[in-house]
Amino acid sequence: MRRPIFAAVLSVLSVAVARGDAPRFRFHKGETLAYHLVQTTRITETVPDEKTDKPAETEVLTKVDLIRKWKVADVDAAGVATLEMSIPTMRWERKAGKDEDVFDSSKPDDLNRSEMAKHIGPVLAVLRIDAHGRLVDVKESKVGPAARFAAELPFKVTLPETEPKPGESWDRNYTIQLDPPLGTGEKYAATQRYACQEPKGGFLTVGLTTAIKDVPAPAAEQIPLLPLALEGTLYFHAATGRYYGARLKTEKELKNHQGEGSKYRFVSTYVEDLVPER
Numbered sequence: 001m002r003r004p005i006f007a008a009v010l011s012v013l014s015v016a017v018a019r020g021d022a023p024r025f026r027f028h029k030g031e032t033l034a035y036h037l038v039q040t041t042r043i044t045e046t047v048p049d050e051k052t053d054k055p056a057e058t059e060v061l062t063k064v065d066l067i068r069k070w071k072v073a074d075v076d077a078a079g080v081a082t083l084e085m086s087i088p089t090m091r092w093e094r095k096a097g098k099d100e101d102v103f104d105s106s107k108p109d110d111l112n113r114s115e116m117a118k119h120i121g122p123v124l125a126v127l128r129i130d131a132h133g134r135l136v137d138v139k140e141s142k143v144g145p146a147a148r149f150a151a152e153l154p155f156k157v158t159l160p161e162t163e164p165k166p167g168e169s170w171d172r173n174y175t176i177q178l179d180p181p182l183g184t185g186e187k188y189a190a191t192q193r194y195a196c197q198e199p200k201g202g203f204l205t206v207g208l209t210t211a212i213k214d215v216p217a218p219a220a221e222q223i224p225l226l227p228l229a230l231e232g233t234l235y236f237h238a239a240t241g242r243y244y245g246a247r248l249k250t251e252k253e254l255k256n257h258q259g260e261g262s263k264y265r266f267v268s269t270y271v272e273d274l275v276p277e278r
Helices: 006-012 113-119 219-228
Strands: 032-048 055-075 081-096 099-104 123-129 135-141 169-178 186-196 203-212 231-237 242-255 263-274
Touching: 169 219, 203 219, 203 242, 219 242, 219 263
Parallel strands: none
Antiparallel strands: 032 055, 032 263, 055 081, 081 099, 081 123, 123 135, 169 186, 186 203, 203 231, 231 242, 242 263
């Protein structure tokens, strides 16, 4: 699978964006937007060994490489689009010590063939998204609770009411809900702040930070929230009304999550690019 080169896309896109026009998503019925996503997560855990009382470190590395498609099934008069999400290809790798697991949709084995048929190819979710990028409704979800899409927007950004200028920022307030297996329905108020940076190659370039409020005091109970504390840069092409990608990273460390001297370190990178139409 060839990855789209984001720098090349930057160089060929038009820089002509009408000043004074607020950026908006422009969805067109019948089109399909495809994105190449690579997420790598490294979890390093240090826990005192019961026999030696010395720190014992374990590391788990996970990498997901997939194409995610959003087919625009409909667009209403207000510009709200009904989007059908599917995943045509995926490769998943997990390494823990000497153990290594790999799932590759292009090379399914007999054990994974039936699961692949459920998740690779069919429509997995149907959402309604407005021209600001805000989630309006989750009509169907086969990939977990509908609440997850409020915490993890399909296109990562919500656009402001007016054209932002470098240095200006705007917020998105939402609720994180931890459903099983991550939790038992606990809810946390959260805010994502978007900061307009200097434009690059015709892109609205937006810095993203996430603040989760009233996190639980026990370090162990904070672990499910770590993947949702996203920071980085988003790219939106205002001239075409397209979200083009993201460069995000989460890096957190929790101490004493399993008693005195224990440590949990979470590092994740998220790279997403719009796949150019052929």
